[in-house]
Amino acid sequence: MLLNFLAISSNDIEKIVKPVLDVCNVLVPVLLAVVGAVGAIWCILLGVKYAKADDPQEHEKAKKGLINAIIGFVLIFVLLIMLRVGLSVFTEWWSNYAY
Numbered sequence: 001m002l003l004n005f006l007a008i009s010s011n012d013i014e015k016i017v018k019p020v021l022d023v024c025n026v027l028v029p030v031l032l033a034v035v036g037a038v039g040a041i042w043c044i045l046l047g048v049k050y051a052k053a054d055d056p057q058e059h060e061k062a063k064k065g066l067i068n069a070i071i072g073f074v075l076i077f078v079l080l081i082m083l084r085v086g087l088s089v090f091t092e093w094w095s096n097y098a099y
Helices: 002-006 010-052 056-096
Strands: none
Touching: 010 056
16 A cells, blocks of 8 residues: 555656756746846946945955855856756756656
8 A cells, every 4th residue: 555655657757847847947047147137236336335445444345245246146156057957967867767
């Protein structure tokens, strides 16, 4: 009885996996665009703040903020690209999987 409950057919798994992959394939390009736009705007604002800083402490604080923002947005962008590549690898593996 328990084994019948745990037995999942390929059709059942496909019903679960396909919608998740479809949503991810739609969301990843949108997220890349949003992260790129927000990152560019935020870095421009921090660059202006850096350029307008008069006090050496403000100048250093703005510089650190700008460096941290650039690192953060590059990291997010790389992780989203890795997700996109991982989804394509997973999709290919899934389509070639022998049941």
